[in-house]
Amino acid sequence: MTSRWTPGHISPITLQLVGPQSWTEVPALLCYDPTDPFAVRIAFGEGEPDGGDGDDGIAWLVSRELLQAGLEHPTGDGDVRVWPAHATADVLFLHLRAPSGEALFELSRGTVAAFLRHTEVLVPPGSESSLLELDQELDALLSNGGPDSPGR
Template identity: 65%
Template sequence: MLQLVGPTAWTRVTATLTYDPRDPFAVRVRFGGRSSDGTDDDGVEWLVARDLLHAGLTRPSGEGDVRLWPARTAADVLFLELRAPSGHALFELSRAVLAGFLATTEQLVPLGGESDAADMDPELLALLQDE
């Protein structure tokens, strides 16, 4: 659960982090996707660089659409800001939860080993076919 920081109140938002070793540079963050009654909704998914998330555990990181930084006053709080042409959102999340998730991804693909794990040929082929 993340907290969406609003002007007068905070709202709990369901978010799911997923990592696929076949796409070792990216973490997928899915907001929504299943409502409280168990039916599917129109969730939104963002791709975030794993190294940006790792850096954001200890210092401000990211530029442009995705930024992450630790709170100055609370040890277990991080802020995640997402920007899109339609607007922006600021979320509060647990540093310990994100650090635990990233530790699990590092068991699958160690930091710095992403290039060795990435299968770039299908990606290259897909890009070339889109020309």
């Protein structure tokens, strides 16, 4: 299997799926790729963070900035919301909503904070835009991915 996803940092994490009468442990991976510097991928049920051939896992892209803010106060709108628990210092809630349903997870605030510190070593906050090749991407889009566009 060939992967196009180039990991910068991967951290295993166990989330607790909060159900109406019980909680279920859900193993996942927090994945950060400096070539997509604004996003953190949360890969559920996957052996590989790219969700390659044969894997039936699910991956969500979440804003790195949203996760960082969610460590301190409720944040997010719509499909992804994050907030710290008031009663327990190491608990972070993650609410994901899709057309097929929604899920509320409880996860370790400390694990997420440590993961984000590693991503900040790779790409300091505020420097994300400098890593993106926006001019090249725009040229490729405007030329319909023609022969003059690099790497297309």
